[in-house]
Amino acid sequence: MRMELIQPFINAADAVFSDLLHSSAKIIDLTMDEDTYRRKGVAALIAIKGDIEGRVILDLSPEVAVKVASHLAGSELTASEQLVRETVCELANMVIGNSVTLLNDQGFRFKVFPPEIHADETGLSSTVDTEAMVLGLETPCGEIYLNIAMHYLRRRRSERGSLAVLD
């Protein structure tokens, strides 16, 4: 997977966590994942369709989710399954939404779908066409993982324009 697809996710994750938690996120892991994805905690999956297609999973432990939610609420919250799911989904929304905004600025056009909690034990495999990149981030509340699996479906607008001129 090309770096131009990954960099917006790194930038967006850093910006979102800096905003929410008032501290930069540190990259602790950046690896290609060719095996079946196995979640580390509670995971929210967001599908992307358009010039780029694929899915992004945001994954964190319930304990980290409760810490993030408590930080945002400004008080200690009691852990519950619903609180954890809601927190993970909204974090996924914010990180991935900001990422696709940056990709859109690069000329890619696509649609983002609402997050779904990914509870499969086995998860989704990468394929030859859709390699997955695992991005691990250390935040003040704990480790948060992004698993990004995307591929180009169409060239971006500017490239399509250039090819038309060359034709």
Place this chain on the structure above:
Amino acid sequence: MPQFAALQRKDNKSVRYLVVDDSVFARKNLIKMIQTFGGEVAGEAGDGLTAIAEFNRTKPDIVLMDITMPQMEGIEAVERIVRQHSDARIVMVSSVGYQENILAALQKGAKHFVQKPVKAEVLYEILRYVLSDDPAAAGAPTVLAGEHA
């Protein structure tokens, strides 16, 4: 969170908000901010279809509307609400902030756009601006001096 002077309608009543987001977590955060601004929650909705029904039921002063939602997305809900209520004041609140989305929302009748994660002081200024355009709402309350984050 910083403290803010209350945003009020011209009749000195609290501004009533309809908060639309498929995430309960996001709604709670927005409601917390609204209450800090002295506002009142008229209703909540988790999708565009429910938002239209809630708008008709509660007639809020301001709608805070997410874009990516199940059943009916925010931009379509804006179009349908504004078609029936041309004076509706809708502020889009979304993490997906690219130009096409913003333009589409504004073209359908939204008054403003704020990108998630929402900063209270940014939302406050946008609401102040949107309300100042409203003949039924008060104009000029400001953030208390020195209390910005």
